[in-house]
Amino acid sequence: MKIITPEEIDAFKRTVDGGTEAQRSTVQSIISDVKERQDEAVLSYTKQLDGADLERLAVTEEEFAEARSQLDLNDVAILEEACANIRSFHQKQVRNSWFDTDQDGTMLGQKITPLDAVGVYVPGGTAAYPSSVFMNVMPAIVAGVERIVMVSPPSEEGTLPAGVLVAAEIAGVKEIYKAGGAQAVAALAYGTESILPVDKIVGPGNVYVALAKREVFGDVDIDMIAGPSEIVVLADDTAYPREIAADLLSQAEHDARSSSVLVTSSQELAERVASEVQHQLEDLPRKRIAEASVNDYGGIVVCDNLSQAIDVVNELAPEHLEVQTKEPFMLLGKIKHAGAIFLGRYSSEPIGDYFAGPNHVLPTSGTARFSSPLNVDDFVKKSSVIYYSKASYDKHADKIARFARLEGLEAHARAVEMRKESGEE
Structure with missing residues (x-):
């Protein structure tokens, strides 16, 4: 991993990927086609892009049963416990109506x-993501959403991973379709013969999924335009190099475009972590992906002191931030921008990915400066409720009418004054 100074951190800053003109054109064409040909178009793109020749899109009860039979009972128990943790965390976010x-x-x-x-879009491709099911579904269920529809790209054999289906069943999702990419997003937004349209689409995917979500926004709501995964580790000389290297690689293995950065006040730690990353890469099953990520988007920033290191962290506004320092809680109040903050040696980032309870759908590409993790509020609407009594109307009507005329809106003023002029109770 390259070692740089704080003045060079622009190399690690990410922006939301707008795709190429060719990619945007492809997505627009797919969306238009799905609008016109509906199921026929989705099935055609599934065969063309995923290699799966399907007769129908919906997952059947038989497929759920087959998935259950494939999964070890110990694994099922772990999924159930993780789901319970995630539900419990999000139940604390529930807001009530108030008057x-x-x-x-x-x-x-x-x-x-x-x-x-x-x-809910659950990505497929190079890995299976039961955790993505829980993180996107549970806040919606806790919020009280009546209908939750899941889509995910199938394998060439026309199946979804057993872990994904079992996770969906544990979470309570019954409506699942084998479709991915821009075609799945279009089907959710505009509907087909098989898939009724939804009001909001959440969940990460590749660049085509992200561009499709951007295209349909306005006709439906979306959660965010998610970019490649990011981790920043803030560490001092008390941290353990082997553990930091492992945590950095835990994100690097996601995607060749993932970003893994150590920010430290210790030159010695920086050098030892750089060496350890290369050592641990050697026997990593996803070495090719992780190595590309580390070489192109990974690095180590050596700062003069922790105060400067915190400034670097806030400027990067990472998706995941680990604080591995002697007194991590002492630094929490100084951290302004991060999607999720992991404090202390034993709070490794994957704990949040899978089990602890907080959501792992997080702002990327520096958007943690102004946005939050996926949460229950993302699945509700807030309507203002106004009731003015006659006494309050009589007290304020002239002021409100005058305010309207201040803006040059005479009809607004007359609408307020009409009640006074009519004299009707």
Whole structure:
């Protein structure tokens, strides 16, 4: 891993990937085709792009049963415990409707309403992601969403990973379709003969999925445009090089474009971690991917002190941030920008990916400066509720009408004054 100074950190900054003109054109063409040919188009693209020649899109009860039979009972138990942890964490995020009444009878409030239908995209391809099922589905279930639809690209044999199907069953998802890519996003947004449209689409995917979500935004809501995975480890000279190297590689193996960065105040730690990363790469099953990630998007920033290191972290605004210092809690208040913060030696990033409970769908590409992890609020709407009593109307009507005329909107003013002029109770 290359070792650089804080002045060179622009090399590690990411921006939201807008894709190439050719990619955007392809996505637009696929979306248009799905709108027109519906199931026929989705099945055609599934055969063309995923190599799966399907007769139908929906996952059957027989496929659920087959998935259950393939999974070890110990693995099922772990999935169930992880799901319970994730549910418990998100239950603490639930907001209630509220109403506030004044003495004159005026009532103001906010009504919380779950979305009617949500589409969840679970990526496939180079790995299976049961964790992605839980993280996208559980906050929607906790929020009270009635209809949750899951889509995921099938293998060439026309199947979904057993772990993904069992995770969906544990979470309570019953409507699942074997479709991926831009065609799946289009089907969720606009509907087909098999798939009724939804109100919001969540979940990560490749660049074509991200571009498709961007294209359909406005007709439906989306969670975010997710970029490649990122980790920053903030460490001092008390940290353990072998452990830091392992944590950096845990993100590098995701994708050749993933970013793994150590920010430290220790030159010795930097050099030992760089060496350890190369050593651990040697027997990593996904070495080719991780090595490309480390070489192109990984590195180590050596700072003069921890204060400067924290400034670097806040500037990078990483998706995942590990704080491996002597007193990690002492630094928490100084960290302004990070999607998820892991404090201390035993809080390795994969703990958050799978088991602890907080959501692992996190802002990437520096968007942690202004956005948050996927949460229950993403699956509800907030409606303002207003009731003015006659006493409150009589007290404020002239002021409101005057405010309207200040903006040059006479009809607004007259709409307020009409009640006074009519004299009707």
